[in-house]
Amino acid sequence: DAGVIQSPRHEVTEMGQEVTLRCKPISGHDYLFWYRQTMMRGLELLIYFNNNVPIDDSGMPEDRFSAKMPNASFSTLKIQPSEPRDSAVYFCASSFGLRDSPYGYTFGSGTRLTVV
């Protein structure tokens, strides 16, 4: 398996534009997570899905953020409109089980978002 695949690796956009980040989880994993990492706030859990259904979105900063998982092999995180404070590295992770997998979560390489 190629692991968790995220695209794009880097995104530079202007304030006010819509940004869509994409993630392909590992086949067979039933949980998918979106994290955001900044120097100031560290790694923050934004939202997670179980079997394509959003379970907990309490970490989503505001209504400008939305996430979908239309099927087991694809998820998107959308920011509309984007703001400079959204600049961060966004990680997608997947897992078999919430926490009891002997292999833990598998993270993607992340998308570095810069909003200017």
Added chain:
Amino acid sequence: LAKTTQPISMDSYEGQEVNITCSHNNIATNDYITWYQQFPSQGPRFIIQGYKTKVTNEVASLFIPADRKSSTLSLPRVSLSDTAVYYCLVGRNTDKLIFGTGTRLQVFP
């Protein structure tokens, strides 16, 4: 979720054994202890998980005393490539993973 406390940073030299201790005084009966490693510009990577006593795999060992109020991640004979941030997480199988600030390990030649 149990609160964890670990050193902000540690330095070591190649070939040495590194022990990173994590305190979790209010760990619950059903909580597991999990460690992740994050290299610069990469996502975190699962290292090891345990409940009590000792767990060992090809990467590290995890020592958990009987009272489970702390745990120690042991990295044998570190190399430059072990320079990373190490996160200690405590929670139940039904808990989502919440990362703290971690321990930044710097290995010198």
